[in-house]
Amino acid sequence: MAEAAVSPLRHLPSVDRFLRHPDILVLVERYGRAETTQAVRETLAAVREEARSGVGIDEAMITASVLSRLAARAGPRLRPLFNLTGTVLHTNLGRAILAEEAIAAATDAMRQAVSLEFDLAGGKRGERDDHVRALVCELTGAEDATLVNNNAAAVLLVLNTLSQDKEAIVSRGELIEIGGAFRMPEIMARAGARLREIGTTNRTHARDYADALCPETGLILKVHTSNYRIEGFTAEVGARDLAAIAHRHNVPLVNDLGSGTLVDLSRFGLRKEPTVREAVEEGADLVTFSGDKLLGGPQAGFIVGRKDLIAAINRNPMKRALRVDKVRLAACEATLKLYRDPDRLAHRLPTMRFLARPAEEIRQQAEHLLPVLADALGGDVVADVVPCRSQIGSGALPLDTIASFGLSLKPEGGGRAVEELSAAFRRLPQPVIGRVAEGALVFDLRCLDDEACFRQTLLSLRYGGS
Ligand SMILES: *Cc1c(COP(=O)(O)O)cnc(C)c1O
Numbered sequence: 001m002a003e004a005a006v007s008p009l010r011h012l013p014s015v016d017r018f019l020r021h022p023d024i025l026v027l028v029e030r031y032g033r034a035e036t037t038q039a040v041r042e043t044l045a046a047v048r049e050e051a052r053s054g055v056g057i058d059e060a061m062i063t064a065s066v067l068s069r070l071a072a073r074a075g076p077r078l079r080p081l082f083n084l085t086g087t088v089l090h091t092n093l094g095r096a097i098l099a100e101e102a103i104a105a106a107t108d109a110m111r112q113a114v115s116l117e118f119d120l121a122g123g124k125r126g127e128r129d130d131h132v133r134a135l136v137c138e139l140t141g142a143e144d145a146t147l148v149n150n151n152a153a154a155v156l157l158v159l160n161t162l163s164q165d166k167e168a169i170v171s172r173g174e175l176i177e178i179g180g181a182f183r184m185p186e187i188m189a190r191a192g193a194r195l196r197e198i199g200t201t202n203r204t205h206a207r208d209y210a211d212a213l214c215p216e217t218g219l220i221l222k223v224h225t226s227n228y229r230i231e232g233f234t235a236e237v238g239a240r241d242l243a244a245i246a247h248r249h250n251v252p253l254v255n256d257l258g259s260g261t262l263v264d265l266s267r268f269g270l271r272k273e274p275t276v277r278e279a280v281e282e283g284a285d286l287v288t289f290s291g292d293k294l295l296g297g298p299q300a301g302f303i304v305g306r307k308d309l310i311a312a313i314n315r316n317p318m319k320r321a322l323r324v325d326k327v328r329l330a331a332c333e334a335t336l337k338l339y340r341d342p343d344r345l346a347h348r349l350p351t352m353r354f355l356a357r358p359a360e361e362i363r364q365q366a367e368h369l370l371p372v373l374a375d376a377l378g379g380d381v382v383a384d385v386v387p388c389r390s391q392i393g394s395g396a397l398p399l400d401t402i403a404s405f406g407l408s409l410k411p412e413g414g415g416r417a418v419e420e421l422s423a424a425f426r427r428l429p430q431p432v433i434g435r436v437a438e439g440a441l442v443f444d445l446r447c448l449d450d451e452a453c454f455r456q457t458l459l460s461l462r463y464g465g466s
Contacts, residue, residue, distance in 0.1 A: 012048060012057075015040050023063040031070045039069040081431040082454060086404060086444030088354045089393035093433065095292040095299070097350040097449075098331060102297060105334035109326045116326045129314075131329055135336045139262050140276040142287070142304035146313055147332065152182050153322040154288040154301030155256050159191035161316045162252060162286075162309070163218025167196040171204035171237075173230055174223040178258075178395055184223060193218060203235040206245060213249045220246045222284070224274075226258040226395025243283025252285035252309060258395055260289020260302070262339050268346055268356040270392070271400050276304065285309055291328075293394045296351035297335035298328045354447045355392065355402065362445050363387075363405040369445070369454070373407055376458040381421065382410040390446045406434075406444040414439055430457045 018024055018040050019033075028036045043065045047057050083093045098106070108114075119126035129146050136145035148154050159168060168188055175197065177183040188195045196217070198208040209220060222239055237245075239255055246253040257279055266272045273294070279287045286309055291300030301322075303313060313319060324332070338348050346356040366385040374383045386408040389401035411417035422441050425432040430453065434443040448454060 012044055012051070013059075015044060018044065018062070021059070021063065024066065027063075027067060027070060031074060035070060035073065036066070039066045039073070042069060079431060081433055082457070083447050084406070084432060084434045084443035084445065086388060086390040086406065086435055086442075086446060087393035088351065088390060088447060089293055091394055095394055096296045097354075097447075098298060099296065099335060099338055099349050101338060101348065102331040102334040105330040106298070106327045109330035114326050114330070116329070128323065128326075128329060131333050132336060135333065136302060136304055139336060139339050140280055140287070140304050142276075142280045144307040144310040145302060145304040146310050146319075147291075147324050147329070148301045148303065148319070148322040149324060150292075150299050151256070151258065151260075151288055151290040151301040152187070154303045156187055156191050157313055157316060157318055157322055158254055158286055158288060158303060159188055159193045159219075159221075160318055161313045162254070163194075164192035166193060166218030167212075167214070167216045168193040168218055169196045169198055169209060169212050169220045170223065171199045171208070172197050172201050173199065173204055173234075173236060174221075174225055176223055176225060176227070178226060202230055202233060204237060205235060206237050206241055209237060209242065209245050213245070213251065217249070217251050219252050219254050222253065222255045224256060224258040224395075229399055239279060239282040239284060243285075246285075247283070252306070253283065254286045254288070255279045255282075255284035257287055257289040259293035259295075260287070261294040263342050263345065265294070265355075267342070268352060270355060270402070276302075280304065290394070291332060291335075294351065294392070295335065296349045298331040300324055300328055300332050350449065354449075357404075357446055359387075359403040359405060365445050365448065365451065366405045366407055369451070370407060372455055372458060373409070376461045377409065380412050384408045384410075386442065388442055388444050390444055402446070404444050404446045406442045409434075409441045409443075410439060411441075424461065428457050429460055432457065 015037065019028065019037060024036065024040065027039075031039075043062055046065070047062055051057055081093070083090055085093070089095045115126065117126050117128050119130075132147055133145050136142065148157060170184065175184045185195050194216075196212050198204060198212045220242060222242055239253070243253045257274065257276060259273065260276050261273050262276055264272055264275060276287055276289055284305065286303055286305035288301060288303050289295070291297040291302065303310065335349070338345060346352045363385065370383055370385055374381075377383060384407070386406055388404050388406045390404040391401055409421060411421050418436055418439060418441055422434060422436060425434065425441070432443065432454075434441050436442075
């Protein structure tokens with residue numbers, strides 16, 4: 001900026017006078033009087049500080065500062081960003097990206113009145129679960145189904161309904177903790193169930209279950225060890241055998257699948273996970289799974305299985321506190337419908353599309369983004385295309401990684417400089433989140449969908465001061 005343009009103000013104008021400034025009046029029109037007054041007040045206070053330290057100040061700078069304060073306050077705190085961490089279902093970054101069909105259904109439901117609990121054929125009250133029940137049963141082979149806030153809620157509700165003041169039998173090898181506060185023993189306590197731990201961490205046998213069964217037993221719970229695997233000298237009882245044991249004693253078997261996929265993932269080049277249909281076929285009386293993990297929908301928890309047990313769950317007053325709203329219900333229905341056409345799933349469902357992306361396609365994308373990124377960064381950063389491994393995330397296939405490619409950025413100056421570089425990417429209008437490893441910031445491009453937007457974002461990158 002030319003020096004002449006800066007004419008230091010002798011005296012700062014008052015807040016009132018500044019609010020009559022034509023440029024500020026435009027802001028009052030756009031952001032409202034209260035917000036603008038606040039921003040002017042804050043700006044003048046900051047300017048007063050700077051003026052004391054001898055910084056030249058002019059009116060244009062003050063209006064620009066007021067504008068940026070207002071814009072920052074008006075923008076969302078929950079910000080869209082680029083997930084280039086390499087973890088496809090990143091819990092902290094909101095897990096599954098919804099299919100366009102689900103987004104459209106959700107927006108329609110937001111905008112209009114819907115037949116949420118209204119039976120259009122009969123003209124009387126209906127049930128919200130009706131909109132997905134038949135579809136879920138068709139896709140899983142289950143007799144009945146219900147939907148709640150998330151899978152943690154599904155597990156809580158099932159335990160409370162079937163084993164309050166009773167014992168719930170679980171193998172010690174399956175007493176999981178899944179991030180945050182979801183620890184199976186604590187969930188059980190809150191559900192009012194008494195945990196009956198059996199077996200050992202690495203080995204649990206059929207006789208352990210049989211020995212624990214008693215008139216106090218409410219259910220047997222099998223839990224998918226989502227985020228770890230016990231290997232070596234191990235033994236567990238398969239769901240089919242467990243179902244036989246449970247049914248001999250007339251207690252239900254509940255299988256918490258966690259991620260719960262509806263399709264055989266090997267068709268997308270991943271290791272096969274047990275599907276919900278298989279869990280139902282193996283004889284579980286109830287199966288629970290998440291909506292926003294491998295299924296690729298909105299946050300939700302599905303409970304599928306025996307009609308009488310689902311009816312009992314629906315009579316539990318807790319169900320009302322854990323139910324889903326019309327927006328997510330609409331998104332769930334639309335997501336599930338995509339599963340009727342598995343051949344096009346990898347095309348229509350972003351989660352599947354990301355997981356199925358061939359490494360070679362990602363490498364090519366990395367190659368042609370490399371010069372763009374190098375250009376945006378300037379000479380102090382060494383940028384390269386590197387092979388890397390993506391993770392599925394959210395406790396699905398914990399030890400499996402998928403071959404991928406990324407851009408590795410190595411700034412001069414080592415660890416500290418890497419941290420500063422990743423902070424600079426986090427400050428972008430649409431932040432870019434990567435992974436720091438071995439002195440480099442790595443962007444795994446597996447989940448980079450909107451390349452044009454990414455290029456645009458890089459334009460506003462100012463690393464190393466402007
Ligand atoms: C993820 C998971 C849960 C919790 O599911 P949310 O949808 O995150 O509430 C429960 N059990 C298992 C086995 C899981 O993997």
